[in-house]
Amino acid sequence: MFWISSTAHAKKLMPTAATDIAYQVDNLYSFLLISSFIACAILIGGMIFFAHKYKRKSVHAKSAYITHNVFLEFLWSFIPLVIFLAVFAWGWLIFHDMRSMPKDALEIHVRGKQWAWEAEYKSGVKAANLIKVPINKDVKLILTSTDVLHSFYVPSFRIKQDAVPGRYTALWFNANKFGEFHIFCTEYCGTQHSGMIGKLHVVTQQEYDQWLEEESKFNTLPLAQKGEKLFQLKACSGCHSVKNSAVLAGPSLYKKFGTEEELKDGMKIAVDESYIRESILTPNAKIVKGFNAGVMPTFQGQLSEDELAALIEYLKTTK
């Protein structure tokens, strides 16, 4: 009874377990919680009990002279050792499952960059801060990073893996619950580290196929809508707000086009097509007053002329 109630209690404090492995992790965690509780009860309870019972009544009272007890000391070294080794083995078993990549899994590439998660499907569909997967299917994420370390973490799946620039790491899951789950970055990566939050969307196979189909029509969209997608995809939206004039890491681009911008050196410049283009390709050429150079990465070579035009067209519409 105690077991069940405390297990249930422990699980309430964890995010929804949406994979089989998450469920196994929770079981192990419950066991650890209960045994920890018992250990603390012995230690802390024992301490309080002794402290109360052997409270000093007279300065002259004699304490017992006990130097050691080999049997007891053996017991309290050996029993913890056994428990530790047992939980080590249990943890290893689950960890091994986490790290053994399934064959024939749906493979999705995920790139961490300051400060967004960019997913790329084999069909060429890209999405920023959104990963859509079908339910009950093995999914393997192949992670890398374009700049610094990031760590891909889905609390509901109990999985986490660093995205290391220059190489690929991987993790897998098989979601068994529908829903939207948080993706966090758990390796400190700079200014917007805490804003690097994505959604992992578990849907039916049918919805998934449909979504993939729609997304692949990206190239036929009108220019401004394409720009809007790119603005998300390239993580521009992580640092530049477009819905209002709130300042994030970079200046807001809300109602910016056609206005005048004051630069760091006091100069004023018109926000037109060529200024935006320059700011995307060589961001450090002109710095807006109140901001620092070196914050925004260059997009030289990462955007086609077509995509640049789409972005500029989109920024004309942020009103």
Added chain:
Amino acid sequence: MSTNSHSHGGGHVAHHFRDAEHQFDSGKQGIWLFMVTEILMFGGLFVGYAIFHSLYPKMFAEGASHLDWRMGSLNTLVLIVSSYTMAMSIHHLQKGESNKAFTKLWITVVCGAIFMVIKAFEYSSKFQHGLLPGHLLDVAKTHAEHANLGMYYGFYFCMTGLHGLHVLIGMGLIIWLAIRTKRGEFGPDYFLPVEGVGIFWHIVDLIWIFLFPLLYLVG
């Protein structure tokens, strides 16, 4: 036992030691402990070198091919001789021959200086050929086959630079010892500073003994 006067061991025993022997043992142990930290600090670089050497053997071979092993071996010999004279200076002090010790110390300093001069020639030739660490490496001038050859030179300059710094510090210390020897501060009863600097100097030699094949020969 009194708190601040000493009945034996000459005037060099600090108040918290029992006698000269006690002080000598303690001092020497401190020096050995310090040498452990030196080994571990250089060791970090050696471990890094070994790992990247095993990952990029060809790039390291290219880097080593630009080094002149004759310079390296000459420097090895110079350091061996300097280690010998350093050890001999202690031998002389133990026998009370402080004039001979003085000479030996100066020979050691001169050897250190020769080492540094040879090193300076090597460095300047590397600079001229654009063989510099990291992004300072002039890829066009060096016709580097491996884009990250700068890493090899990163290791080369870090290791030899840190080693060279130790040689310079050692030379400074030995000059200080020579001056004190001249003043007659050392003798069979008290030569702990010489012993300590000696061990430091031999460590510098020891590290070079490994650096030489690592950088110049195996590559």
Added chain:
Amino acid sequence: MGSHSDKHSGGGHHSHHIIPQEIYTRVMWALIVLTAFTVGFHYLFHVVMHGSVLAAPVAFLIAAIKAALVLMFFMGLKYDKPENRWIFSTGFIFLALLFVICMLDIFTRISETSTL
């Protein structure tokens, strides 16, 4: 470490071992000869044989012998207290630990590749 006893008698006697000059001289010549060997083997392996798997092990074996000579005689570890020998060897033990585990990690990684 807890076992060594206080054996300081308090007397001012100095029993530091004086290593004879001829040992130093011999060690120096041995080191010079070994350096020549290093260079000789280098010539043999690289110029005559155009590379050999033995090149690195031989070079480091000779370096280790040279290091041992310097340690034992120049640094006097052969005549020193055992505890100093222990202290000095710990440095190498922990260095080996760093090396072995880093290598263990790097060479047991499963490399994932891009499938795009």
Added chain:
Amino acid sequence: MASTTHNPDVNYLNEFKGIGSWFTSLDHKRIGLLYMVSIFFFFLLGGIFALLIRLELFSPGAQFLTPDQYNQVMTYHGAIMVFMVIVPGIPAILGNFFLPLQIGAKDVAFPRLNLASWYVFMTGALIAMSTLFLGKVDTGWTFYTPYSIKTGTAATIMVLAAFVMGMSSILTGLNFIVTTHKLRAPGMTMHRIPLFCWALYSTAILQVLATPVLAITLLLIAVERATGVGIFDPALGGDPVLFQHFFWFYSHPAVYIMILPAMGVVSEVIAAFSRKTIFGYTAIAYSSLGIAAVSFFVWGHHMFVSGQSEIAGVVFSFLTMLVGVPTAIKMFNWLATLYKGNISFESPMLFALGFLFLFAIGGVTGIMLAVLATDVHFHDTYFVVAHFHYVMVGGTLMAVMGGIYYWIPKMFGRMYNESLARLTFIFIFIGFNVTFFPQFVLGAMGMPRRYFDYIPAYESLNKISTMGSWLIGIGFFLSLYVIISAIRSGAKASANPWGAKTLEWQTSSPPPHFNFETEPVVTAGPYEYK
């Protein structure tokens, strides 16, 4: 001269006068106090940064800091607390003061080196502080590459500062090892030195063996930033995971550098206030050494999800379990010491019992983090933050406070105000739990660490945590008042107000310049409460 001419009113505090006599003093006691003043100052600074962090996290969204400012505050809190407070803390203050006294020596083995290490420490600390005016640092105290290579802040100066402070740590450690080996009083065998000395000795070994690797790693970051050699930069073929190996090769033993001396203080205090010989002296002593040795084999448990290989992860998880055993031994031995004791509850004892309480929780959550599968979930979340604060603050800082109250009568010859001191304990203990226990839950819920902003689901627990931090703040400011007023106007203390048996209590309070009027001759162990 010796004992016949000794004037009981002359002690190390008043034998030499003037501010200059402090800055040139070779006396280990005075150097300990120099460290005490400087480390208290840095603690105050780091504490203010901590309060700023908690204030910012009071509600989701930006409160009064920008994300960049928050990252800097977080970095300074970590760097100051680690490099300038907890690592040097107990060894440099209490260790300097009491190691020689406890083993019956007149000073540490190398007094000049000891003073030099304070100057080196202060130089490093000032260099570190200079970054506040020279561009600030936002790397976190861990300096993970490649971020630390790319960030446009004063990271180079900060790593050099940490390098310099590392040298100071090495010098202190070296000094303590030789002192323990060579300067014990006649009859003071290794098995008769107090457990605090065993703890300092084990710590010193760690300082000497681990710090050099950190030094070279930090130098490589500086070189990397200056020239881009690419050893840790993946863009140039380097390996950022290798940086983590190098970094944690130091920084894991470093957490034992932080906690082992605290365990030593607790052993002293528990024995003294239970008026009972410590249970299992040998086991506690050797478990210190055991922890020190095994701590070198476990660094990779910080890297289970970093991209190191599965095999390496398994090996490290296994070895980490082994380090749990000597820690468990210590806990149970302290508990057994209380059994049939004659226990009184002055504030040092309260802090020691508080240590046991918090360290038990810190310890068991450590096991949860050492288990591979659960660590994957908890790694780099607030669970880790809570865990190491339970160990470092709940453990080490509780011991620092307990140790300082315990030894104030000896250090200054004056008593502190007992009821106020108990009040500080209550504030710190309750405030601590209110601050950090909710963070375990936050971590289990998935809130990552080093977050400037968080999703609304985490709000209520963050609010509780922030309110707790105010209680801790009050507690420490109150302690500062208690300590200062004890030094200025406390009642005169006797030589041995607690009736303790270790050697430092057998000389006068405060001790004379050379510690003992006559060299003590030791014939029994340190805790003979027969």
